[in-house]
Amino acid sequence: MKITLCTNTDTCFKTTMQETNHKIRIKDIALLAGVSEGTVDRVLHNRGDVSAKSREAVTKVLEEMNYSPNLLARSLASKKQYRFVCLFPAHQPGNYWEDIDKGFDLAATDFMHYNVQIEKQYFNQYDTRSFVNVSNAILQSEPDAVFISPIFREETLAFTAELTKLHIPFSFIDSLIAEADYVTYYGQNSFESGYIAAKLLLGSLPEGSQIIVARTLRKGSESNQTVTRRNGFLKYILDHHLQDKHELINVEFINDDEKTNLELLREVFSRHGNIKAAITFNSKVHRLAMHLDTLNQTNVRLIGYDLLEQNVRYLQQGVINYLIAQRPQKQAYFTVRDMCRELIFRQEIKKINYVPVDILLNENIDDYLNFTE
Secondary structure, eight states: OOOOOOOOHHHHHHHHHHHTGGGOOHHHHHHHHTSOHHHHHHHHHTOSOOOHHHHHHHHHHHHHTTOOHHHHHHHHHOOOOEEEEEEEEOOOTTSHHHHHHHHHHHHHHHTGGGTEEEEEEEEOTTBHHHHHHHHHHHHHHOOSEEEEOOOBHHHHHHHHHHHHHTTOOEEEESSOOTTSOOSOEEEOOHHHHHHHHHHHHHTTOOTTOEEEEEEEOOBSSOBHHHHHHHHHHHHHHHHTTOTTTOEEEEEEEOTTOHHHHHHHHHHHHHHOSOEEEEEESSSOHHHHHHHHHHTTOTTSEEEEESOOHHHHHHHHHTSSOEEEEOOHHHHHHHHHHHHHHHHTSOOOOOSEEEOOOEEEOTTTHHHHHHOOO
């Protein structure tokens, strides 16, 4: 192991501060600039007499730290405490939503110095009543901002209408409801990802092929994300005049009842003799892969979403042919960051932020997982 010693104290300190510039303090700036903390304060707030030499030294340090004096001053001067509430599905370890959870945790740490407190609230993604109950409780608590995963479209629109009445800003993650008055959206272009999924799945399939389209039953309305992806999938079929060349077989799974789901799929194969492909528009494609494996139907071309551990394992085994990933941890983190910029610093931000549609195969999954930024 090679160890490099740094002999220049100022250089070492500057490097450390550049790596953690979100935690920079007035005393740190004063030390680097060789001036008093009072001088730094006067420069930041543009008041009092400061020599040209001292002002230049402070400004140079701020530029080296890639820090805006105005933003830092505003942050330091602000006494307001901000409470941001995140509303997204309850989950088990290894679930897609765990990465969303981690993204909010990281943001809570990084933006704590802006007097921001992150509070997480969970709902049952298979039951609209759960979402309504939790969202009503959030309205009663009157937070400063809300981040929402809009699983249930109509219920989300009702909730966001009340937030707008109360002048509480909100942002979407994971999926988008365009007509709501949101601040930002971070997530996939869901329609486009469904369109791409169809292109991957249906390309080179022989005419007359049957395709399983699996979904999970919910109490109440269907997932907004699922609907949008499926609409993109169907648009590809229409655009390429495939509606009369292939047959779609809709299969409705029951959440957490894999014995029943296996028998349902067994019956589907017994009644249809030309099934060549299958897709599900949620993160539980591993469920479909597991049952195809059990039924010895692994020659069926299979595509699904998200980098769950079980999904990756079946991709590596060749049971799943394609996974479409969407960087959920970054979605959560950047949503909090942009709300801070909008609410605290009054900065201009981008409203719609589509994360890349990552297409993963057995051949590139290891590099994708092992890459670090």
